[in-house]
Amino acid sequence: QKEVEQNSGPLSVPEGAIASLNCTYSDRGSQSFFWYRQYSGKSPELIMSIYSNGDKEDGRFTAQLNKASQYVSLLIRDSQPSDSATYLCAVQGTYKYIFGTGTRLKVLA
């Protein structure tokens, strides 16, 4: 069973801090990885995609990929209360996408 694992949280960080969200996956052959943000009652919204080892930055968000360790992370710098949401890690499989259960992030004002 191919899996994507995330800590369910909640992860609480103070406003302005760095939030670090982690994800591990079981399929060593996976090539494409995604982070989604989902606000309560809304559908998921794509934040970042990453395909190569290393870091990829987009504004306050940095995705990190380590294929050898089968590990993907998302860093959110200068966290804002509006970042409070559930963050889903997703891995593209051969025919479908495997989603983690999500990490709930709370940014405290």
Add this chain to the structure above:
Amino acid sequence: GAVVSQHPSRVICKSGTSVKIECRSLDFQATTMFWYRQFPKQSLMLMATSNEGSKATYEQGVEKDKFLINHASLTLSTLTVTSAHPEDSSFYICSARGGGPGELFFGEGSRLTVL
């Protein structure tokens, strides 16, 4: 990013009726769309993969006769919940690949309440 539109966003129906939900890719063609359902405070559950011009592929445990999926064009997939019951009340979300390689974009979701 690519835009996926879903309609209706909210529907309330009586038990025993059927409800159709539409999912459209607005600025790209989608040969494959995915349908998910999500219960409160739970993760996404893939129901089926919708393929343009062919039968949908259903996940284990999902009744294909109850959840009818039609993907008649490259921009439209529909999910029909037949003979709906209160236990079918859920948040249904479609998605499609568009934009960058493999990037999956979601519709706004449809909240179904069966009375």
